[in-house]
Amino acid sequence: MRLDRRRLRCVRRCAKDFADRCERADAHTLDELTTVAGKCAGLQSLTLQIDNLSPGVLGLTEIVDCSGVITISSHCATIQATLFHEIGHLLLGHSHVDFDLALSVLNDVVAPPGFEHTFELLTPEYDPHEVATAEAEAEHFAVEVGYLLDAPPGVIREFAYGLG
Numbered sequence: 001m002r003l004d005r006r007r008l009r010c011v012r013r014c015a016k017d018f019a020d021r022c023e024r025a026d027a028h029t030l031d032e033l034t035t036v037a038g039k040c041a042g043l044q045s046l047t048l049q050i051d052n053l054s055p056g057v058l059g060l061t062e063i064v065d066c067s068g069v070i071t072i073s074s075h076c077a078t079i080q081a082t083l084f085h086e087i088g089h090l091l092l093g094h095s096h097v098d099f100d101l102a103l104s105v106l107n108d109v110v111a112p113p114g115f116e117h118t119f120e121l122l123t124p125e126y127d128p129h130e131v132a133t134a135e136a137e138a139e140h141f142a143v144e145v146g147y148l149l150d151a152p153p154g155v156i157r158e159f160a161y162g163l164g
């Protein structure tokens, strides 16, 4: 899915702000990057855990009050990219930051007879276009952050962003 240029610029700016804050905080490990992301999002804490998730779910983010946990599946081959994707959802203010969670919890669950209506109420409804856009934005964010954290600081980056 293609994002419009204005929205793409917002995603890139958000990725650059995050990468800059990571650099200023001298954050390099996944845990350190996660902590910086939590601060950027105004959370009291944000932690990373690797756990068993249902097949097909690579990562999810859960926020309760002012604390968050990003869970990355132990069968995920791209932990860093998936972490950046989840951070992207968080920092881009996607309203369904726990969307993956909602999906995973109810995934493959069949409503027991007589409970179809309750089940419907529990199943969040999302506009498929909105979800696709949010997923594309999180992916752009992840790619940008991956690039920025490896990129040499200073002139080259300024040049690249001057063109954006």
Ligand SMILES: [Zn+2]
Pocket: 085, 089, 100, 134, 135, 138
């Ligand atoms: Zn996602």
